[in-house]
Amino acid sequence: MESRDGMVWAAIAVGGVVGAWIRWSLALLVQHASKNRPRPFDPSRATLCANILGCFLLGVFLAHPSLLEPPSHGWRAAALPAFATTGLCGSLSTFSTLCSDAVRRARAAPGRGAVLYLLAHLAGGPLALWLGSTIPG
């Protein structure tokens, strides 16, 4: 691995911004879609979507490194992969919110809610990663 220089760090930061924004937008979307419903959607659905999407994209990026080749000579070879994997996918997906969602679900309705949520992650994450890696590129 080449040592990370300024451009690679900048790429991770930009990917982090984009990933966090997408994850936050998904949360706002779920909130908005709940507006005129008698029972609002659980906000944890947005976290699940972000995590599944993050795994899917990571599968795509890892299986198709040619997508992330430097666009021109001035670019560091590691910049785009760092943007896409460590930055974007790492930041779009989250572990801390997933755990807090599971705890909140367990408290709101003791029973299946939290278990189903965790199972959706356990099954959905690896499945999405695999699906992402199978798409032709």
Added chain:
Amino acid sequence: MAPRVAEERRVVEAALVGAGGAGGALARGAIAGLLPAFGWHELAATQLVNLGGTMALGLLVGVLERSGPRPRWRAFLGVGVLGSFTTFSTLVDESRSLASMTSSGVALVYLAGSLAVGIAGFWIGERASTLGLQRSSPSHDATETAR
């Protein structure tokens, strides 16, 4: 007027989420890059990041529970910094590598175990926040009476 205020609030929150997201991703990238150089396994680096970030979120949630909602702090620290610092996709990818090295059963146990440890960590962080507030509760009571 009200929609405009709501819009401005959202713009501020978006900036905070973005700034926090950059910081969280950089910190995770630094730890993932540094720890293996000190002989740490990359799995351990991800676990450290996820557990540390989840305990910190527990602490934050516990504190915000008592302080009342602070949307900006939630946006910056909860959604931005800690949301980005911790990662699910890397954890899943590492489980996949584990599956190819060992078996899918081991990988699944690893993933499920990580979730269990994370949930325990969140709970510990939340408990820790109440301990801190109980210690400082006399002054808290004093301000309540003063009001």
